[in-house]
Amino acid sequence: MKRNVDIKSMKYEDFNDNEYIEQMLKELRENGTNVIVGCLDDVIEWGRSNSLWPLTFATSCCGIEFMAIGAARYDFARFGFEVARASPRQADFIMVAGTITNKMAPVLKRLYDQMADPKYVVATGGCAISGGPFQKSYHVVNGVDKIIPVDVYIPGCPPRPEAMLYGLMQLQRKVKAQRFFGGVNKSISEKEYEKLMREDTNKAEDNRDYDESGLA
Amino acid sequence: MENNTAIKDRITAIEPAAVWSEAGDGLFKVPAASFRHLAEQLRHAEGFDFLRSLTGVDEGEEGLGCIYHLENTGTGENVAVSALDTDRENASLPSVHDLWKGAGFNEREAYDFFGIKFIGHPDLRRLYLRDDWKGFPLRKDYDMSLNPLNMENEEANDDSPSYVMTKDGGYILKRHPLFEDQEYVINIGPQHPATHGVLRFRVSLEGEIIKKLDVHCGYIHRGIEKLCESMTYPQTLGFTDRLDYLGAMQNRHALCMCIEKAMGLEVSDRIRYIRTIMDELQRIDSHLLFIACLSQDMGALEVFFLGFRDREKVLDILEQTTGGRLIQAYNRIGGVQADIHPDFVKKVKEFIKYMRPKLQEYHEIFTGNVIVQQRLEGTGVLSREDAISFGATGGTGRASGWACDVRKRHPYGVYDKVDFKEIVLDNGDCFDRYMVRVKEIEESLNIVEQLIDNIPEGEYLMKTKPIIKLPEGSWYSAVEGSRGEFGVYLESRGDKSPYRLKFRSTGLPLVSCIDTISRNAKIADLIAIGGTLDYVVPDIDR
Numbered sequence: 167m168k169r170n171v172d173i174k175s176m177k178y179e180d181f182n183d184n185e186y187i188e189q190m191l192k193e194l195r196e197n198g199t200n201v202i203v204g205c206l207d208d209v210i211e212w213g214r215s216n217s218l219w220p221l222t223f224a225t226s227c228c229g230i231e232f233m234a235i236g237a238a239r240y241d242f243a244r245f246g247f248e249v250a251r252a253s254p255r256q257a258d259f260i261m262v263a264g265t266i267t268n269k270m271a272p273v274l275k276r277l278y279d280q281m282a283d284p285k286y287v288v289a290t291g292g293c294a295i296s297g298g299p300f301q302k303s304y305h306v307v308n309g310v311d312k313i314i315p316v317d318v319y320i321p322g323c324p325p326r327p328e329a330m331l332y333g334l335m336q337l338q339r340k341v342k343a344q345r346f347f348g349g350v351n352k353s354i355s356e357k358e359y360e361k362l363m364r365e366d367t368n369k370a371e372d373n374r375d376y377d378e379s380g381l382a
Numbered sequence: 383m384e385n386n387t388a389i390k391d392r393i394t395a396i397e398p399a400a401v402w403s404e405a406g407d408g409l410f411k412v413p414a415a416s417f418r419h420l421a422e423q424l425r426h427a428e429g430f431d432f433l434r435s436l437t438g439v440d441e442g443e444e445g446l447g448c449i450y451h452l453e454n455t456g457t458g459e460n461v462a463v464s465a466l467d468t469d470r471e472n473a474s475l476p477s478v479h480d481l482w483k484g485a486g487f488n489e490r491e492a493y494d495f496f497g498i499k500f501i502g503h504p505d506l507r508r509l510y511l512r513d514d515w516k517g518f519p520l521r522k523d524y525d526m527s528l529n530p531l532n533m534e535n536e537e538a539n540d541d542s543p544s545y546v547m548t549k550d551g552g553y554i555l556k557r558h559p560l561f562e563d564q565e566y567v568i569n570i571g572p573q574h575p576a577t578h579g580v581l582r583f584r585v586s587l588e589g590e591i592i593k594k595l596d597v598h599c600g601y602i603h604r605g606i607e608k609l610c611e612s613m614t615y616p617q618t619l620g621f622t623d624r625l626d627y628l629g630a631m632q633n634r635h636a637l638c639m640c641i642e643k644a645m646g647l648e649v650s651d652r653i654r655y656i657r658t659i660m661d662e663l664q665r666i667d668s669h670l671l672f673i674a675c676l677s678q679d680m681g682a683l684e685v686f687f688l689g690f691r692d693r694e695k696v697l698d699i700l701e702q703t704t705g706g707r708l709i710q711a712y713n714r715i716g717g718v719q720a721d722i723h724p725d726f727v728k729k730v731k732e733f734i735k736y737m738r739p740k741l742q743e744y745h746e747i748f749t750g751n752v753i754v755q756q757r758l759e760g761t762g763v764l765s766r767e768d769a770i771s772f773g774a775t776g777g778t779g780r781a782s783g784w785a786c787d788v789r790k791r792h793p794y795g796v797y798d799k800v801d802f803k804e805i806v807l808d809n810g811d812c813f814d815r816y817m818v819r820v821k822e823i824e825e826s827l828n829i830v831e832q833l834i835d836n837i838p839e840g841e842y843l844m845k846t847k848p849i850i851k852l853p854e855g856s857w858y859s860a861v862e863g864s865r866g867e868f869g870v871y872l873e874s875r876g877d878k879s880p881y882r883l884k885f886r887s888t889g890l891p892l893v894s895c896i897d898t899i900s901r902n903a904k905i906a907d908l909i910a911i912g913g914t915l916d917y918v919v920p921d922i923d924r
């Protein structure tokens with residue numbers, strides 16, 4: 167079954183070729199889907215891609231530009247991103263806007279783990295992509311992809327608001343090209359994915375002494 | 383300087399062991415053993431009540447130590463004192479946290495970076511790095527490979543260590559609990575929309591009342607000062623924009639000024655005019671964002687949009703000339719990157735005309751609002767003494783009645799040629815902190831208006847050597863950043879990169895006083911207090 171990726175107000179051709187998404191589409195086309203499931207998928211993905219909710223997560227300079235796209239001039243509400251959530255449980259994607267330091271890294275990982283699937287990560291700015299100007303520092307993570315999987319990279323220092331919008335629309339395209347039923351299409355199979363998640367959650371807790379005196 | 387000789391004699395009288403060293407701005411070198419005595423005298427007898435900056439240094443063979451920049455707020459006298467301990471393994475200095483409250487956090491920073499133990503400091507934890515961090519990163523012999531990325535979650539450490547001097551000259555480590563067993567402690571941050579970035583508080587509550595507040599910094603500590611030591615001077619400029627990104631122009635101005643001072647380079651009038659105008663535009667930008675964020679924190683979303691609407695106008699002007707919206711990279715050593723855009727003057731004038739009536743709109747919608755007034759008036763009071771002692775400069779200090787504007791105290795740029803009021807209010811509460819900033823927008827407009835028509839002709843970039851080397855010495859320059867005194871301490875050993883570069887953070891004093899001013903406030907007021915203190919976290923953590 168063929169699936170188109172349309173984004174409101176911007177034509178498919180207007181995006182420069184994105185091999186990665188083309189690849190996903192090719193896979194979809196080749197494997198084919200059940201008509202009913204496919205149609206349902208289409209509807210769900212259409213809805214999902216137009217109401218992606220970001221987690222408000224800004225550590226530094228890029229965060230101010232993130233606020234700027236929330237304000238009236240650039241207004242990402244036009245594309246359905248306006249509901250910035252302060253709780254990771256309610257967010258669809260995390261926009262890592264700013265430098266991630268060694269001290270912040272475990273916190274970011276925890277936030278990511280707390281988000282409900284399907285979830286996405288947008289690395290915004292040089293710092294989140296590679297450490298940016300602080301790459302040689304003793305306390306900066308050289309790219310968030312070292313800790314969490316990244317879906318879209320938006321280069322810049324800081325990226326212009328337009329660039330951020332473009333990047334977010336790339337994310338919409340990616341969401342559209344995914345299969346909601348039967349795997350989140352994360353380039354690994356569903357089984358593998360589940361196994362990984364299990365391993366992660368079942369990791370032995372560090373042996374803290376729980377105070378059980380209060381338990382009946 | 384006349385002042386300076388007088389103070390020199392007085393210091394030698396107090397402490398004959400103090401040696402005046404001439405290189406650069408000049409400073410007094412005091413042996414660690416007699417430092418405490420001198421500090422006490424300076425604070426109490428000489429009235430040096432404002433610790434401008436405390437810089438940890440690693441002088442190699444000469445040992446580890448600190449440089450204290452002091453100012454007497456009454457007379458405006460300045461002095462710099464350095465104290466070094468030659469014992470690198472067990473470097474220790476007497477703490478001065480009881481003389482200047484602002485030293486508390488700064489000493490923790492110096493301990494964190496250099497491993498200097500401050501005897502008598504009540505809470506000598508690391509300030510920025512994790513408690514399990516190995517080594518001290520700003521020491522010259524620090525090994526980068528010691529601390530690979532650690533993905534384990536950090537344990538909350540509730541002990542605060544302190545070193546106490548024993549009679550025989552040694553010292554012992556004591557630990558006190560930070561919070562009592564029965565205390566109800568909640569955690570706010572580091573990812574919390576109302577902390578303006580990644581700051582973390584641990585708050586002990588009794589009902590709704592804050593009993594104690596513990597600030598955790600370092601979630602955006604990027605190691606800029608260490609990075610600078612391996613960069614050439616023009617390269618170091620890039621980092622200043624990224625410290626306090628709402629004061630990008632002023633920060634860079636400070637560093638350029640400091641380097642130019644060290645080079646002995648006078649810049650042309652045109653450059654000074656352009657820099658001053660840019661600084662003020664940046665201040666307007668920052669204060670507008672302040673109003674926007676404060677209102678958003680308090681739930682008034684409309685003002686958030688208004689603030690951003692007007693801020694975009696400033697950004698347009700800046701962008702036309704500099705090419706950047708947030709990180710402008712405009713100032714350079716010996717001038718500015720490019721001449722002003724042909725439309726610059728016209729656009730700025732239009733903006734002034736546009737902005738003045740708009741300020742009224744903020745007053746109508748926000749300032750006059752009952753909820754705003756009730757939440758801001760009388761909450762989070764910072765007294766004048768505390769403001770000076772903590773070194774809380776900028777709008778916060780001026781709201782507490784302390785005339786601390788660097789533009790007046792140590793004029794730079796062309797601030798001595800323009801006529802502007804220093805806004806000083808005296809309640810010290812959240813509302814005054816808000817009002818100071820709104821009124822400062824007006825003053826900034828006035829300053830820009832006076833300058834914009836008179837930008838003299840001349841060079842916009844002075845000729846400098848392709849490779850910039852500074853003579854030996856140390857210099858300190860400061861500008862009035864968007865949220866207080868932003869200072870640069872530069873120490874050179876004659877190389878093309880700095881030996882030590884320290885940025886006096888505008889925000890660190892603000893968060894160090896947050897415990898004092900939020901005690902006995904309601905937990906909900908913490909948001910208003912944090913909002914009106916107006917700190918930018920990357921500037922605190924550096």
Ligand code: SF4
Pocket residue numbers: 226227228229263264265290291292293294298299322323324325624709
């Ligand atoms: S990429 Fe640039 S603008 Fe963004 S957080 Fe890093 S330094 Fe700041």
